[in-house]
Amino acid sequence: MLTRREWFVAAAGAGAVLTSRVLSGxxxxxxxxxxxxxxxxxxxxxxxxxxxxxxxxxxxxxxxxxxxxxxxxxxxxxxxxxxxxxxxxxxxxxxxxxxxxxxxxxxxxxxxxxxxxxxxxxTAPVKQGFNWAGYFAPAVVMTTGGIILTMMIKRWTARAAANAPVVAAGSASAAVVAPRIDASADEMARLEKALREEDFE
Known part of the structure; x- marks a missing residue:
């Protein structure tokens, strides 16, 4: 299964090849x-x-x-x-x-x-007047698309890193992964107390 990044990279590459073939005739x-x-x-x-x-x-x-x-x-x-x-x-x-x-x-x-x-x-327009757009427009479009794609990939990478699970502190192999828990200090204290009481029963 392709990741979102791999899909966009493949699509951009296919688009570049197709564009170059059409422009070259x-x-x-x-x-x-x-x-x-x-x-x-x-x-x-x-x-x-x-x-x-x-x-x-x-x-x-x-x-x-x-x-x-x-x-x-x-x-x-x-x-x-x-x-x-x-x-x-x-x-x-x-x-x-x-x-x-x-x-x-x-x-x-x-x-x-x-x-x-x-x-x-x-096969190529004469290099004069408005025809110059035919030479520069594809490069401008591909450059702009590459910049936008790079920005989107960076944003997705940052978002994925922010939501990634945290490696448990003190783990011997750093292979033990603990899920992120959104709880206040007071809630964590009550949880620890309940677990201690459970152990004594």
């Missing part, structure tokens, strides 16, 4: 039906004398910053390499490859996708 797909018609071509004329602007590894890293538009919560790279029923992420991947071959930089490619889909094309 690496969680599991939602159970909503895929929108296979969500793809929109992102086309640009190649730059004059264009050469590939990045390596395949760098391209894959770029695709991790672009969100698949099939209604899942995965980035283009993760979706196309793990969910083979999706037709949107492979099409977006082909657009990325064409833009890379056309000599466009990572930022130019992201701008092109935003121009076509809007900011929902990005």
């Amino acid at each position: 690496q969680g599991q797909p939602t159970f909503t039906p895929m929108d296979q018609g969500a793809y929109r071509p992102v086309l640009r004329e190649p730059k004059p004398g264009a050469q590939p602007s990045m390596t395949p590894l760098e391209r894959d890293q770029l695709e991790r910053t672009l969100k698949c538009q099939c209604t899942c919560i995965l980035d283009v790279y993760t979706c196309r390499t793990t969910d083979f029923t999706c037709s949107v992420s492979p099409a977006m991947h082909r657009d990325v490859m064409r833009l890379v071959e056309g000599g466009f930089t990572a930022q130019e490619i992201k701008d092109a996708f935003v121009a076509t889909y809007g900011e929902v094309a990005l």
Whole structure:
């Protein structure tokens, strides 16, 4: 059986893991039906004398910053390499490859996708204006929750210590525990007298 402290610690840990997965865009797909018609071509004329602007590894890293538009919560790279029923992420991947071959930089490619889909094309909001709240709010919420949880645990610990039984004084092994008795000195004196009289009978 979990104690109250263990339950709260486990809940906080699960919440932190879930939050980090959602924010990083690496969680599991939602159970909503895929929108296979969500793809929109992102086309640009190649730059004059264009050469590939990045390596395949760098391209894959770029695709991790672009969100698949099939209604899942995965980035283009993760979706196309793990969910083979999706037709949107492979099409977006082909657009990325064409833009890379056309000599466009990572930022130019992201701008092109935003121009076509809007900011929902990005796995993380642009760091400007109100979007900054998306970066700081989770940390503020988790920090505040941790402080409140710590205060509650300290309060419960103090309350439990105040209600804990008292170890009997003079006990040889300190293993004998006596319950706390709420009685006045006069009541204790009468109790002791009654016990002595009981012993004499």
